[in-house]
Each structure stands twice: as C-alpha cells, then as structure tokens.
Amino acid sequence: MEATLRPKTVLRTYPHWFYIPAGIVFAIFFVVPTVLAFYFSLTRWTLFDATFIGLDNYERFFNDPQLTAGLRNTFIYAVLTSGLKVVIALPLAMLLTSSIRLKGLFRGIIFFPVLVSTVAVGITFGALMQPSIGLINTALGVFGIPRIDWLGDPDLALFSVALVDVWKGVGIAMVIFIAGILSIPLDYFDAARLEGETWIKFRYVILPLSRNATFTVILLSFISGLRTFDLIWTMTRGGPGFASDVLTSVIYKQYQAGFYGLSAAGNVVLFVLVTILVYPLMRFFQRVEIEL
Amino acid sequence: MIRKVLFLLLLSLLVVSAATAQDAVTLTYLVDDSQNSQDMAKALVEAFTAQNPNITINIESRPGGTDGDNIVKTRLATGDMTDIFFYNSGSLLQALNPAQTIVDISGEPFIANIVESFLPTVSKDGAIFGVPTGTAMGGGILYNTKIYEQLGLSIPTTWDEFVANNAAIQEAGIPPVLATFGDTWTSQLFVLADYYNVEQAVPGFADAYTGNQAKYASTPAALAGFQYLQQGFELGWWQQDFATTRFEQGLSLLANAEVAHYPMLTFALSTIATNFPDQANDIGFFAQPGASADANGATIWMPAGTYIAQTTSHVEEAKAFLAFIASVEGVDTITAKVPPNGPYLIKGSSLPDTVLPAVQQLAGYIDSGNSYPALEFVSPIKGPNLEQLCVAVGTGQMDAATAAGNYDLDVERQAQQLGIPGW
Amino acid sequence: MNIRKLIASLWIDVVSLIVISIVFVVPFIFIFLTAAKPRTEAAMFEFTWPSQFQLLENIKEVVEFGDGRIFLAFANSIFITVASVTLIVLLAALVAFVLQRRRDRVASAVSSIMLAGLIIPPAVVPTIFVLQEIGLYRTLWGMIMVQVAYTMPFAILVFRTFMASIPGEIDEAAIIDGASPMQMFFYVILPLLRPAIITVIVVSSVGIYNDFTGPLYFLPGSQNVTVQVTLFSYISQFTSQWNLLFANVVLITIPPLIMFMFFQRQIVAGMTAGAIKG
Numbered sequence: 001m002e003a004t005l006r007p008k009t010v011l012r013t014y015p016h017w018f019y020i021p022a023g024i025v026f027a028i029f030f031v032v033p034t035v036l037a038f039y040f041s042l043t044r045w046t047l048f049d050a051t052f053i054g055l056d057n058y059e060r061f062f063n064d065p066q067l068t069a070g071l072r073n074t075f076i077y078a079v080l081t082s083g084l085k086v087v088i089a090l091p092l093a094m095l096l097t098s099s100i101r102l103k104g105l106f107r108g109i110i111f112f113p114v115l116v117s118t119v120a121v122g123i124t125f126g127a128l129m130q131p132s133i134g135l136i137n138t139a140l141g142v143f144g145i146p147r148i149d150w151l152g153d154p155d156l157a158l159f160s161v162a163l164v165d166v167w168k169g170v171g172i173a174m175v176i177f178i179a180g181i182l183s184i185p186l187d188y189f190d191a192a193r194l195e196g197e198t199w200i201k202f203r204y205v206i207l208p209l210s211r212n213a214t215f216t217v218i219l220l221s222f223i224s225g226l227r228t229f230d231l232i233w234t235m236t237r238g239g240p241g242f243a244s245d246v247l248t249s250v251i252y253k254q255y256q257a258g259f260y261g262l263s264a265a266g267n268v269v270l271f272v273l274v275t276i277l278v279y280p281l282m283r284f285f286q287r288v289e290i291e292l
Numbered sequence: 293m294i295r296k297v298l299f300l301l302l303l304s305l306l307v308v309s310a311a312t313a314q315d316a317v318t319l320t321y322l323v324d325d326s327q328n329s330q331d332m333a334k335a336l337v338e339a340f341t342a343q344n345p346n347i348t349i350n351i352e353s354r355p356g357g358t359d360g361d362n363i364v365k366t367r368l369a370t371g372d373m374t375d376i377f378f379y380n381s382g383s384l385l386q387a388l389n390p391a392q393t394i395v396d397i398s399g400e401p402f403i404a405n406i407v408e409s410f411l412p413t414v415s416k417d418g419a420i421f422g423v424p425t426g427t428a429m430g431g432g433i434l435y436n437t438k439i440y441e442q443l444g445l446s447i448p449t450t451w452d453e454f455v456a457n458n459a460a461i462q463e464a465g466i467p468p469v470l471a472t473f474g475d476t477w478t479s480q481l482f483v484l485a486d487y488y489n490v491e492q493a494v495p496g497f498a499d500a501y502t503g504n505q506a507k508y509a510s511t512p513a514a515l516a517g518f519q520y521l522q523q524g525f526e527l528g529w530w531q532q533d534f535a536t537t538r539f540e541q542g543l544s545l546l547a548n549a550e551v552a553h554y555p556m557l558t559f560a561l562s563t564i565a566t567n568f569p570d571q572a573n574d575i576g577f578f579a580q581p582g583a584s585a586d587a588n589g590a591t592i593w594m595p596a597g598t599y600i601a602q603t604t605s606h607v608e609e610a611k612a613f614l615a616f617i618a619s620v621e622g623v624d625t626i627t628a629k630v631p632p633n634g635p636y637l638i639k640g641s642s643l644p645d646t647v648l649p650a651v652q653q654l655a656g657y658i659d660s661g662n663s664y665p666a667l668e669f670v671s672p673i674k675g676p677n678l679e680q681l682c683v684a685v686g687t688g689q690m691d692a693a694t695a696a697g698n699y700d701l702d703v704e705r706q707a708q709q710l711g712i713p714g715w
Numbered sequence: 716m717n718i719r720k721l722i723a724s725l726w727i728d729v730v731s732l733i734v735i736s737i738v739f740v741v742p743f744i745f746i747f748l749t750a751a752k753p754r755t756e757a758a759m760f761e762f763t764w765p766s767q768f769q770l771l772e773n774i775k776e777v778v779e780f781g782d783g784r785i786f787l788a789f790a791n792s793i794f795i796t797v798a799s800v801t802l803i804v805l806l807a808a809l810v811a812f813v814l815q816r817r818r819d820r821v822a823s824a825v826s827s828i829m830l831a832g833l834i835i836p837p838a839v840v841p842t843i844f845v846l847q848e849i850g851l852y853r854t855l856w857g858m859i860m861v862q863v864a865y866t867m868p869f870a871i872l873v874f875r876t877f878m879a880s881i882p883g884e885i886d887e888a889a890i891i892d893g894a895s896p897m898q899m900f901f902y903v904i905l906p907l908l909r910p911a912i913i914t915v916i917v918v919s920s921v922g923i924y925n926d927f928t929g930p931l932y933f934l935p936g937s938q939n940v941t942v943q944v945t946l947f948s949y950i951s952q953f954t955s956q957w958n959l960l961f962a963n964v965v966l967i968t969i970p971p972l973i974m975f976m977f978f979q980r981q982i983v984a985g986m987t988a989g990a991i992k993g
Contacts, residue, residue, distance in 0.1 A: 013886060015896050018813045019825060022806035022867055029864035030832060033845050037838035044709060046389070047369040047844070060705065065698070066680075101728050108979050109739050115971040117925040119946050120964040124742055127749070127957065131533050133760045135745060152473075152535025154689045167738070227836045230927045234947065240473055240535045241684025251839070255932070256362040257676035258387060259709060260840050267838045278834050325952055353781070355948050363935045370847055372936070475951075540954040 034271070041265035050261070057265035066242045067250055067266075071273070074246040077162050078225030078277075084166045085173040085221045086214060092170070093177030094206060107178070111171035118168070122234030125164045126151065154243035157236050161244055165231055169224070173217040180213025181206060215285040222281070226274050247273070317609045318348045321598075322364070322377035324356040328562050328630060329378060329596075332426055335629035340616045347609050349376075357477050358676065361387075368393040373601035376610050378425055381413035381597045385421065386672035387710060394421045395600040395607060402615040407637040413594045413669045422597025423618040426626060427634040429593040430654035431485035431666060432579045434554045434561070436546060437649075439466060440576070447578045449585040451520070458529055461552045467531035469524055470551040471686055472542035474535070479682035481555035482524070482580070483517030488591040488664045489582030490514050498670040504707070504714045509696040516582075518692035518699075521685040535687055540567070547571040555580065557593055558633045561648050565631045572631075577650035579657055589662030590654060594669045595637055634658075672710060675702030746968075750774075750961035757958035773962035777949075780959070785966070787938070788945040793970075795855055795941065796924045799862040803870050803919055804912055806863065811874030812904055816886070832868035837861075839932045846933060858933050862923050870915045877911035878904075917978045921971055942967045 041057055043050035061067050092110065096103045113121065128135045129150035137147050150160040188205045229248035232238060238245035238253065245253075251266040323333040330353065337349045352374055354360050361384060367373045368388055379385060388394065396419040397403065403411075403420060414422040433454075440446075443464055448454040458468035472478045490497050493513035500506035508514045524530060531537070531551050543560060545551045547568040554560070558577060565572040579590035598617055600610040616622045623641040626632075632643055634654050643655065657663050668674045681699050684690040690698075707715040741762070749757045751770035778785050814822050814829075842861060843852060851857030881904070889899045905912075923929075927943040934941065946963055953960045 013890055013896055013899065014813045014816045016813065016821060018809040018896070018900075019821075022810045022871075025802075025806065025860055026828075026832065026864050026867060028845065028849075029842065029861050030837060033838040033841035034835065036841035036844060040841055040844070046709070047366070047847075060701075064701070065694075066677075095727075095731060099724065100731065102732065106731065106735055108975075109735060111979075112743075112975055113739065115921050115925075115975050116968055117927070117943055117946070117971070119925075119927050119943050120746075120968060123946070123950060123960060123964060124746055127760055127961075128742060128745065130760055131536065135741075135760060135762055138762075149533070149535065152533060152687075154535075154687055223834060234927075234950070237476070239476060239680065239683055240687045241680055241689050243684075243687075243689060248836075252931075253358075253676075253680075255840055256358050257706075258362075258365055259676075259705060262705070263840045264838065267836070267840065270836050271838075274834060274836055282834075325948075355951060357951075359948075366843075366935055370852055372853060538954050544955075 037264045037267045037271070040261055041268045043261045045261040045264070046258070047260060053261070057262045058269075060262060061265050061269060066245065069242055070238075070245040070247055070250045071269075073158055073244060074226055074228075074248075074273070077158060077165075077228060077246055078222050080159070080162045081165045081169070081225045081228075082218050082221035084162070085170050086217055088166065089170050089173035089177050089217065090206075090210070090214070092174045093181055093210075094202065096174070097178055097181045107174070110174055113168045114171040116168070118230035119234050121164065121168050122231050125167075126235055129160060151236055152240060154240050157240060158244040161232050161235050164235065165225070165228065168231070169221060173221065176217050176220075177210060177213050180210035184209045211288070219278070219282060219285065223274065223278055226270075226277065315346045316348065317346060317606050318350065319376060319604075319606055319610060319613065320350045320352050320374035321613075322352050322354055322367075322374040324360050324378065325353040326356055326563075327566060328559060328633075329356075329426075331630050332626050333378065335625050336425075336613075336617060336622060339622075339625040340613055343616075344609075344612065347612070349613065357475075358679075364388065368601065371603050373603055375604035375606055376598055376600050376613060378596055378598050379422075381410070381422065381424070381594045382666075382669040383672050383674040384668065385414060385597065385599075386416065387706075390416055390421045390599075391419060393602055395602055395604075395610075396420065397423075397600070397611065397614065400611060400615070402618045405618045405620075405639050407639060409665075410594055410637040413665075414597050414599075422599040423614045424595040424637040425598045425617055426595045426630075427632045427636050428595050429634045430558045430577060430579070430657070430663075431481060431591045431593055432555070432558075432577055432654075433485075434546065434556050434558070434650060435576050435578065436549045436552055436574055437576045438549050438574050439464075439552045447576075448581045449588045451516075451581045451583065454581045455523075455527075458527070458553070462528070466549075467529065467551045468553055469529040469531075470537075470542050470546055470554040471524070471530040471534035472537045472539050473683045473686060474538040474541075476679040476683050478539055478542070478556065479521075479686055480678050481557070482520040483678065483682060484666055484668070485555060485580040485591045486517040486520070486582065487667045488579065488589045488662075489516070489587070490667075491664050492582065492584075492587040492589070498667060501667070501703075502671045502673060502707075502712065504704075507696075507700045508703075509693060509700050513583075515692060515696050518682075518685055518696050521682055521695075522688075522692040525686055525688045530686070535683075543567065546575065549574070558650060558654055559593075561633050561650055562631045565648065572648055575648070575650050577653045579662070589664065590657035591666050592634075592658070592663045592669075593666055673703055673707050673712065675699055675706050677702040746961050746964050749957055750965045752958050754956055754958055757961070758955060760957070769958075770962065770965075773958050774966060777959050777963045777966065780952075784940060785942070785945060785963070788940045788942045791855060791939060792924055792941045792943075795858055795862065796920050798855075798859045799866070799923050800916055800920045802859070802863045803866050804915055807867050807870035807915070808874050808905060808908055808912070809900065810867075811871045811878055812900055814871065815875045815878035816883070829868045829871050832865075833872065837865055839928075843932060853934060853936055853939060855934075855939065858929060858939075861929060861933055862926070865929075866919045866922065870919060873911050873915055873918075874908060877908060881907050913978065917974060921974060924970060 040050060042052060042054060044053050096107050131137060131147055131149040131152060149156065151157050184205065188209060189201065227248060228246060229252065232244055232246055232249055233252065236244045238249040247266060247270050251263050254263040254266060321333060321337065323329050333351050337351060341347055341349055354363050364377065364379055365388060398418065398420040406424060410424050411420060414420055439461065443460055445457050445460060448457050461468040490513045494511060497506055497511065497514065531545060542554065543564050546554045547564050548571065561575065564575060579588055581588060598614055600607060600614065604610055618638060620638060620641050623636045623638050627644060632647055632651060634651060635643060635658060678699055681695045685692055685695045704715060745762060748762065748765060750773055751768050752765040753767055753769060756766060810825065814825055846852035846857045851860065885903060886899065889903045925943060927947060930941040930944045946967055949960055949963055
C-alpha cells in the first residue's frame with residue numbers, strides 16, 4: 001500500500017513527531033531510571049549523596065547466601081508458575097471449547113480472579129491456608145489428609161504462594177489458549193474426527209497447532225513470574241525467615257533498610273537475569289513459530 | 293476537574309481562615325498505628341490543646357516495624373515530614389541522619405526535666421533531638437503466673453533453670469514458649485533481651501562492637517541469644533502454628549494460659565490490659581536468664597521520643613508541645629489513659645500504685661540496679677535483617693553460628709551506610 | 716445410544732461444574748461470608764452462614780475507620796487510574812499508528828524499545844530519585860506518569876496489532892480529502908481502533924487500580940493512600956478483626972466486578988487479539 005503513495009506524502013501522513021509525547025514520558029520515567037540504576041548500583045547512596053564504591057555492592061550481593069537463595073527461588077517460582085499455567089490452562093481451554101454447556105459462565109468464572117487485586121487474593125488465601133483452622137486443611141482433613149502448614153513450613157511456603165499465583169493467573173492463560181484453539185482451521189479437526197478419539201485430537205491437532213499460544217503463555221507468565229512481588233509480599237513477606245524470598249522482595253527489603261545503592265544493584269541483577277533468560281527464549285519461540 | 297475545584301475551594305478556605313485567625317496554628321503529629329501509641333498520642337494532644345486553644349494537633353498514623361521506619365526515613369530525606377513525629381530512640385534514630393533533619397532542642401529549659409540516662413539515646417555530637425514519650429520498657433520473659441502456680445515452678449535465674457522449667461511445662465502438655473513469627477520483629481527478643489548478660493560477660497561490648505572490634509559470631513556471650521532460638525526450635529518449645537502466628541493472636545494465647553512464656557517487651561502488657569482486662573494480673577515478668585544466677589538482670593528499652601522536623605514552620609508551638617510531654621503533667625496525662633509498661637524517664641514522676649504486677653517486677657530489677665540498656669541504645673548500629681535471621685533460626689532453617697555470622701555482615705553494611713569510622 | 720451419549724456428556728458437565736465451583740467460586744463466597752460475620756465468628760474461618768448477618772455494619776466500620784481514609788483512597792485510586800488510562804490510550808495509539816504504517820529504521824528501533832519496555836523490570840529506587848528531582852515524588856501526577864511509562868509498551872503492542880487490520884486505503888481516502896495527520900488520527904483512526912481501545916482500557920485500568928508496588932514505593936504518606944496500600948496496612952491493623960479485613964476486600968473488589976460484568980466478552984476476545992501475535 002505504501003507503494004501507491006509517494007514517499008513524501010507518507011512522511012507527512014505518518015509524522016515522526018507522533019512518537020514524541022510517548023517517547024518523552026517513557027524516557028523520563030523508564031529509560032533514565034534504568035540507566036541511573038547502573039550508576040547508583042556502584043555507589044553507597046543515601047537519597048541525598050552517593051559515594052562511589054565500585055563493585056562492592058555486587059560483591060555483597062553475590063556473597064550473601066540469602067540473596068543467592070533469593071535468585072534460586074525467583075527461578076523456581078517463574079518456572080513453576082509458567083509450567084503449571086500451561087498444564088492446567090490447555091486442558092481447560094479444550095474443555096471450554098468443546099460442546100460443554102455453560103462454557104461462557106465457566107470462562108467468566110475462571111477469568112474473574114485475574115481482575116481481583118493481588119493483595120485481596122493474598123489476604124484471602126492467607127486465611128484459607130491457615131494450618132489449624134483454615135478451610136483448605138479442614139477440607140483435606142475430611143479425606144484424612146493430615147494438617148499441612150502451607151505458609152509456615154519453610155520448605156513449602158514458596159510453593160504455596162506459587163499455587164495461589166497459578167489460581168489467580170490461569171484465566172489469562174486459558175483465554176489465550178481458547179483463542180489459539182479457535183483459530184485452528186476446522187479441516188484439521190475433520191481429519192482428526194475420523195479417528196474419533198479425544199486423545200488423538202489433542203495429541204495431533206491441538207497440541208502442535210496451539211504452539212504459538214503455548215509460547216505466548218509461557219513467555220508472559222515466565223516474565224511475570226520473574227518479576228513477582230505483590231503476592232509474595234502480601235502472603236509471606238519472603239518468610240518464614242528467607243524461605244520464600246525472591247529478587248524483588250530482597251530489593252524491597254534493602255530499599256526499606258535504606259540500602260539504596262544495594263537495592264539498585266539488585267535491580268540491575270534483575271534486569272540482567274530477566275534479559276538473559278527471556279530474550280533467548282523469545283528468539284527461540286520466534287524461530288519455531290508456525291503459520292496456520 | 294472535581295479535584296481542581298475542591299483544591300481551589302480548599303485554597304480559598306485556607307486564605308480566609310489565615311486572614312481571620314492569625315494565631316491559630318495546626319501541627320501534624322506522625323505516630324505509629326499501634327493501639328498503645330495512638331492512645332498515648334491522643335491523650336497528650338487532647339490535654340495540650342485544651343490548655344493551648346490556638347494550637348490544633350492532627351494525629352497522622354503510619355505503620356510500625358520496618359515499613360514505618362522506611363516511611364519516616366524517606367519522608368525526612370525528601371523534606372516532607374510532618375511537624376512533629378513519634379519514633380524510636382537509639383540506633384533507629386541515628387539512622388535518620390538527625391543532624392540534617394531534626395531540630396536540636398539542647399538549649400531548651402525542659403531538657404532539665406529528663407532523666408539523664410535517656411539523653412544519649414537521642415543525641416548526636418552534643419545536639420539533643422527528642423523528649424521521652426511514654427515509659428521505658430523491659431525486654432525479657434513475660435510468663436503466665438497461673439501456670440507457674442499450678443506446676444509449682446519458681447522464677448528461673450539461670451538459663452539452665454529456664455530449660456528445666458520448660459521441660460516441666462512441656463510435660464504438663466502446655467507449649468512452654470510462645471513464638472509469633474507471623475510478625476517477624478517479635479522473633480528478636482531472645483537475642484536483644486540477652487544484652488544485659490552480654491554486658492556482664494564482656495564489659496564494654498557495645499563500644500568494641502561499634503568500633504568494628506567485637507563480632508556476634510566470635511563472642512560466645514553474644515552468640516548465646518541465637519543459640520537459645522536454635523535450642524527452642526530443637527526442643528520443640530514453640531506452640532502449634534508458630535511460623536504464622538501474629539503478635540496479637542499470641543497475646544491471647546498467653547493471657548488464656550495456653551502458653552507459658554513469651555520473650556517480649558513489657559509494652560505488650562498494656563495491649564493485654566486493654567484486650568483481656570481480667571487476665572492482665574496473671575502476667576508476670578522476669579529478666580532473660582543467663583549463664584550465672586549472680587549476674588541476673590533486665591535489659592531495658594528506652595522510651596521512644598517525639599521529635600520536631602526541621603521542615604516545620606511552627607518550631608515554637610512544636611517546642612511547647614514537647615515541653616508538655618516532658619513534664620510531670622504530661623506523664624500523668626498518659627498514665628490516666630494507658631496503663632504504664634515501665635518507669636517514666638521524667639524527673640519527679642511516679643508510677644501509680646495500681647500498676648500491673650509485671651511492671652512492678654520490672655521496676656524491682658531497675659531499683660536494685662540490676663538493669664542495662666539494650667544494645668540499640670548504647671550503639672548507633674543495628675542491622676536491619678536481624679528479625680529475618682532470628683525467624684530462620686527459630687524455624688530450624690539456619691543454625692545459630694551461621695545466623696550470627698550473617699548478622700555481622702548485616703551490621704557491617706549498616707555501619708558503612710551510616711558512615712561510622714572504622715568500617 | 717443417544718441417551719448414553721447425553722449422560723456421558725452431562726457427566727463431564729457436572730464434574731466440571733463441581734470442580735470449578737470448589738476451586739474458583741468457594742474462595743469468593745468465603746470472602747463474602749467472612750465479611751458478613753461478627754468478629755469472633757469470623758476469626759474461626761468456618762465456611763458457614765453468619766449467625767448474625769452484619770455485612771453492612773462491618774462495611775460501615777471499615778469506612779469510618781481512620782476518619783474515612785477509605786474515601787480518600789478510593790478517590791486517589793480512581794483519579795490515578797482514569798488519568799493514566801486516558802494518557803496511555805492517547806499516547807500509545809499515536810505511536811502505534813505511525814509504527815504500524817511506516818516500515819523504516821526508526822520504526823524498527825521503536826519496536827525494539829517497546830519490546831524492551833515489556834520485558835525489563837522497572838528500576839524502582841532510581842525512579843524515586845528522578846521523581847524527586849522533577850518535584851513529582853509523592854504526588855499523584857508522579858504516580859500517573861510512572862504508570863503511563865510502565866503500561867504504554869503493552870498498549871502500543873495491542874494497538875499495533877489491531878492497526879494491521881485497518882486497511883491503508885482508508886488513510887489514502889482521508890489524505891485525498893485533505894485531512895491533516897492529526898485530523899486523520901482523531902477522526903478516522905481512533906474511532907476505528909475502538910475494540911482495541913476497550914481492551915487497553917480494561918486491562919490497564921485493572922492493572923493500575925490493583926497496583927500495589929507502585930504506590931508502595933512512590934506514594935508514601937497518608938494523603939496519598941490508594942486502596943491497595945490501605946488494604947495492605949489493614950492486615951496489621953485488623954489483626955484479629957478478619958470480618959473488617961474481608962469487608963474491605965469486598966469493597967475494593969466492587970470496581971473490578973463492575974468492569975467484569977460490562978466487559979467480560981470484550982476482555983476475553985480482546986486479550987487474545989493482543990496476546991497471540993505478540
């Protein structure tokens with residue numbers, strides 16, 4: 001279509017200055033702080049004056065056993081939540097694109113937690129997961145399952161929060177999968193229908209052809225898993241002790257303590273981690289993406 | 293749009309009121325949101341403004357704990373503090389960079405009313421920044437006297453006796469020690485309240501610690517506090533759900549004799565008195581026992597202070613309020629509203645006869661000279677991660693030696709951030 | 716044969732209904748029941764009908780707590796949300812319009828910056844420094860600008876994807892009619908973007924209204940409270956008053972609920988438009 005207009009007309013119709021208002025806001029409130037983070041991470045900073053101390057903050061960051069545990073937790077959390085969302089949302093999406101009744105209602109119900117505030121969800125599940133009187137353990141007790149200390153057991157706390165994260169976020173994943181399945185041309189299903197088995201339909205049509213949707217789900221939930229803060233902070237504050245600390249909660253605690261330079265260093269570590277994990281993943285997905 | 297209209301309306305109201313009543317001054321007083329502090333602040337403000345009708349004081353509340361520390365710190369650093377504010381004395385105050393942010397009141401006559409031992413905790417380089425607001429407190433073990441009577445136990449004066457008592461209580465089917473790790477700050481008491489014993493074993497520890505000479509990990513007496521936490525976990529002293537129990541939930545367990553001991557500050561007493569008036573007299577206090585019965589004494593927390601931010605435009609009115617707080621009349625105002633948790637540090641003030649038994653027990657230690665301030669009042673450095681480290685030890689995730697070593701690192705960071713020489 | 720098939724399919728329906736209700740509906744009923752209970756009953760966390768239904772009394776108590784702080788919080792949150800979303804829609808649509816229509820080097824640079832903005836987590840503490848330097852720290856406008864900067868990349872992505880479905884002939888026609896770029900954008904393009912705008916409005920307003928981290932860092936102080944921060948601080952203030960805490964949860968869930976009831980279809984349809992091609 002550009003070919004029909006002369007370049008000069010194009011230039012006038014789609015002026016570059018349309019970028020400018022957004023560019024200014026983005027530069028001041030996102031780019032500048034991001035660049036500054038690199039500088040402040042090399043200083044001991046009191047919000048007033050910053051003393052240059054070289055790489056000391058990074059040395060501290062990586063020498064601190066709690067922080068390395070925080071890095072590990074961040075990774076576990078991101079992998080676990082994105083994996084579980086795929087595993088749960090894909091069958092759900094299949095179910096809710098099948099001939100089941102009430103599918104509109106079901107889609108709505110599963111999607112609703114996405115819209116609810118994370119703090120509210122954290123409070124609710126904090127109560128539901130109370131070890132002695134919480135509803136979850138009471139219900140499990142009926143089946144003879146012994147009391148589980150969801151948020152108090154250091155080995156379990158991170159996983160409990162991750163489960164709540166999946167509960168809250170599975171709606172988005174489901175919606176993406178539904179769109180993916182609905183965009184598969186019907187002839188593929190017709191071919192599969194000869195076999196008649198749901199499993200065949202799943203294995204040879206839906207699974208391969210909703211690959212793009214799978215990638216989107218993994219990428220979105222992996223990124224948000226790496227950046228997670230609200231839910232962990234509301235439910236455990238990184239505890240008990242440091243058991244469910246992730247990078248963002250460590251950064252926040254350092255900010256609270258007034259270690260602004262160290263907090264900026266943590267932020268830089270987070271950028272780097274997110275970039276080196278997500279960027280290759282994204283390139284890989286783009287390479288193997290399929291056209292329908 | 294509506295905001296704009298409201299704003300203009302407000303602005304014009306302000307202009308009008310400024311023109312009509314020039315003398316009227318409004319101060320804002322930032323206070324943490326605990327029941328105790330709020331009641332105290334309200335009592336003081338009511339009494340003071342009744343005497344000074346031209347001054348109005350609004351109380352603004354903020355969260356307590358590390359969230360609150362952070363709010364106070366950033367508001368001071370960004371020049372946006374309320375006129376006066378209520379905040380800890382000691383090392384937490386030192387972290388606020390007081391010389392640049394808080395009004396020096398060392399020249400004021402009311403300083404003479406304050407017990408001298410308080411002043412170092414609100415001073416830096418000769419300047420004095422605050423007046424004691426509320427009572428001093430003891431840090432040690434609160435215990436349920438009913439359980440002690442029932443089992444025929446006596447107050448332990450050494451750690452070994454404490455362990456033996458706990459074994460007997462456990463035998464009787466009662467969890468011996470309350471742990472409320474759901475509010476992480478409450479986990480630190482075994483370490484912090486042990487400072488009397490540290491000072492007895494290593495006189496001058498505070499100075500050596502401030503000067504980067506003494507470390508928690510390499511000083512056996514200082515390490516002991518962490519070991520107690522480890523021991524408590526290993527011997528199963530804590531009640532069920534200890535990792536998520538909150539402070540107030542814990543108080544109800546203690547008041548109802550569902551646990552025997554609570555390592556805590558005596559400030560919890562007035563909360564118990566408010567929530568469980570019938571059981572407040574069942575709660576006693578003893579100092580955290582140490583290695584030897586000969587040197588048994590209590591660790592004391594200085595009262596928090598009230599400070600004036602340098603950014604206020606009503607210094608004189610604010611000083612008048614501080615003078616009221618630092619007077620016997622001010623003390624009596626508080627006592628009338630909030631049951632005292634320990635002695636006041638205002639000269640000439642006295643505790644009422646109706647004071648809670650635990651407070652009497654605390655006063656006993658102080659009167660007999662067996663007390664010493666907690667480390668945070670004799671050193672400007674307190675590492676911010678202590679509470680998480682204590683929870684990690686108390687939940688069996690970390691051993692005492694590792695936690696002490698990590699805490700030393702935390703202290704180093706804080707000392708460097710404060711720019712203390714020798715680090 | 717048909718009846719057996721019907722039973723088989725009904726069986727799936729019933730099982731899904733039960734499982735989905737337990738997992739996704741019970742927590743919300745629990746919130747509602749707890750919010751309606753008297754104090755001591757709420758603290759027992761039972762899934763029972765309140766012995767005395769006092770939802771309105773509890774809500775009243777929450778509202779009165781702290782001298783009506785919750786009103787201020789709602790006003791602040793709504794102001795931040797509305798202002799941010801308006802700016803996001805305008806600025807992002809401008810960018811997406813040019814970005815999708817031009818295929819030059821600038822456009823590809825803008826695309827990669829947008830992608831970076833989607834992936835890279837914001838540097839919070841240095842942002843405080845920047846806000847302080849320009850005098851916007853602890854102001855609602857500072858918070859708004861930050862929200863705009865953080866949410867814009869997502870909005871640009873959605874708009875750009877949707878722009879691709881608006882044929883270029885429409886632009887041509889407008890140019891021939893003598894429209895200036897601005898006129899073309901406001902009178903031709905923006906109205907055509909309507910479905911995408913709804914998606915952006917819904918998703919970003921929910922995100923900004925529910926944001927907890929932003930106000931936690933950039934809006935300390937009690938004049939600037941937002942609903943999420945208020946709720947968070949009530950966790951410690953209402954330690955043993957679970958009925959009030961949950962009454963507050965009910966209160967702040969009302970706006971997203973309204974949003975949900977109005978836009979459910981668009982959300983589900985629109986999310987997919989943005990997400991799949993990204």
